[in-house]
Amino acid sequence: MTRVEKIDVVEPPTVYHVKKGEQGSVLDISGFNLWYGAARALFGISMTVERGLVTALIGPSGCGKSTLLRALNRMNDLIEGVTIGGKVTLEGNDIYDHRADVIALRKRMGMVFQKPNPFPMTVFDNVTYPLRVDGVRDRRVLEETVERALRGAALWDEVKDRLQDSALGLSGGQQQRLCIARAIAGDPEVLLMDEPCSALDPIATAKIEELIDELRGHYSIVIVTHNMQQAARVSQNTAFMYLGRLIEYGETKAMFTVPKVRQTHDYVTGRFG
Amino acid sequence: MDSPHKGHTVRSYDDELNQLDNYISEMGGIAESQLAAALDALAKRNSELAALVIVQDEAIDKIEAKIGEAAVELIARRQPMANDLRQVLASLKIAQILERIGDYAANVAKRSTVLNQLPPVEPARSVPRMGRLVEQMIHEVLDAYSTRNAEAALSVWHRDEGIDGLYDSVFRELLTYMMEDPRNITACTHLLFIAKNIERIGDYTTNVAEIIYFLVKGEPLTETRPKADTTSFAVMTPGAPKG
Numbered sequence: 001m002t003r004v005e006k007i008d009v010v011e012p013p014t015v016y017h018v019k020k021g022e023q024g025s026v027l028d029i030s031g032f033n034l035w036y037g038a039a040r041a042l043f044g045i046s047m048t049v050e051r052g053l054v055t056a057l058i059g060p061s062g063c064g065k066s067t068l069l070r071a072l073n074r075m076n077d078l079i080e081g082v083t084i085g086g087k088v089t090l091e092g093n094d095i096y097d098h099r100a101d102v103i104a105l106r107k108r109m110g111m112v113f114q115k116p117n118p119f120p121m122t123v124f125d126n127v128t129y130p131l132r133v134d135g136v137r138d139r140r141v142l143e144e145t146v147e148r149a150l151r152g153a154a155l156w157d158e159v160k161d162r163l164q165d166s167a168l169g170l171s172g173g174q175q176q177r178l179c180i181a182r183a184i185a186g187d188p189e190v191l192l193m194d195e196p197c198s199a200l201d202p203i204a205t206a207k208i209e210e211l212i213d214e215l216r217g218h219y220s221i222v223i224v225t226h227n228m229q230q231a232a233r234v235s236q237n238t239a240f241m242y243l244g245r246l247i248e249y250g251e252t253k254a255m256f257t258v259p260k261v262r263q264t265h266d267y268v269t270g271r272f273g
Numbered sequence: 274m275d276s277p278h279k280g281h282t283v284r285s286y287d288d289e290l291n292q293l294d295n296y297i298s299e300m301g302g303i304a305e306s307q308l309a310a311a312l313d314a315l316a317k318r319n320s321e322l323a324a325l326v327i328v329q330d331e332a333i334d335k336i337e338a339k340i341g342e343a344a345v346e347l348i349a350r351r352q353p354m355a356n357d358l359r360q361v362l363a364s365l366k367i368a369q370i371l372e373r374i375g376d377y378a379a380n381v382a383k384r385s386t387v388l389n390q391l392p393p394v395e396p397a398r399s400v401p402r403m404g405r406l407v408e409q410m411i412h413e414v415l416d417a418y419s420t421r422n423a424e425a426a427l428s429v430w431h432r433d434e435g436i437d438g439l440y441d442s443v444f445r446e447l448l449t450y451m452m453e454d455p456r457n458i459t460a461c462t463h464l465l466f467i468a469k470n471i472e473r474i475g476d477y478t479t480n481v482a483e484i485i486y487f488l489v490k491g492e493p494l495t496e497t498r499p500k501a502d503t504t505s506f507a508v509m510t511p512g513a514p515k516g
Binding site: 170227232255257258259265266268269270271272 | 354
């Protein structure tokens, strides 16, 4: 990954009307650009993620919402030929600073993916994985973390007697909640969720949505979703992206009732084509 | 966002929204002609026409039921957002108002059948004039709905003040007639209720205008409507000098 310090492109300004978090913002993205080789994927994205709130990223396929999400914890570093420009700060620290510790950064931002991806090990070992990587061996600490994280992920009652069973034996919805438990075990500040419910049935989806609602406040959550009703249900702020640009970023309530930009309107009402 | 919307990706969704609009125009058309016919029945002392108006009220009620059904189904199946959602809510509310307007028109018709059996009184001429103005307001507000024209809706909204003023003077005129000759009381009381019904239809029309404003703009109309109807505070004592 290379970094471009300055580019001279004037972008149409994003229409911005977010709900401000009471505790300020946790992430600050400014003039962020990203290229995959020669192909530009993100164009001058500027937005804040408010602390303790749920921020949804919506937009048609290929609009750059997953790319933006993955840029937040430098997952795109792993892809060959990625160039970035602009700035992303977490609690005021530039995450793309050459001195930044990427591993430490990712611990501060838990990530949950579209397909549940538990490790092929026991439920207990899955949840404690982030701590064991840090060298925590104290059995009591590990046990406390497992219970806290599993309760936090609304899974404790279902698996408390199966902690030593393989995580792969859980249902899809349980596996996804296990991944959320694993993501919050290290007590991150931000939870990044990339289509966390798209492989789940409606009941498992409802459980995850309920969980998101419970986790917000303690964590700041950024969720990418194709399901607009889901964005409307779980988030307080919604960002609409199109062709790599942030078109409109505002309070979810307004984005789905009186969007200010025609493109947003056409997308949320199902007129995009 | 004033240009007409392009269609939904799912075309049958557009058809369903259009169907709601068609119901509203159909219902509005009937409500308007019901009022027109009731006013004719009054002005021309035509009891047969009045009877027809009373019977036809049922047609309006039937369309209102259809709109309710279609709106519920659309919400359940399509989960409308933004202005689509406002359209569904607007059609439900407007349908309810048009149904009330239909009821008032039928009541005007009923009272005019009674009036037709009594000797004519003078104010029976100024009441239909007031009615024609309200009829025109309904016509324009329905146009504003079908063209999604918030400005046209606002213009109707402002005009209701004139209706209130007319009602005020009809009210005083009728009181005067009743005081002059107690034999006028039956006819004048029916006329008073007819005038009140028409005035209410005017008020309902302004509600439709407000709904259209919200539908188009996405925010409620915040102006306060000027009121010219002071009859709630009117006192007239027999023998007092007329003013």
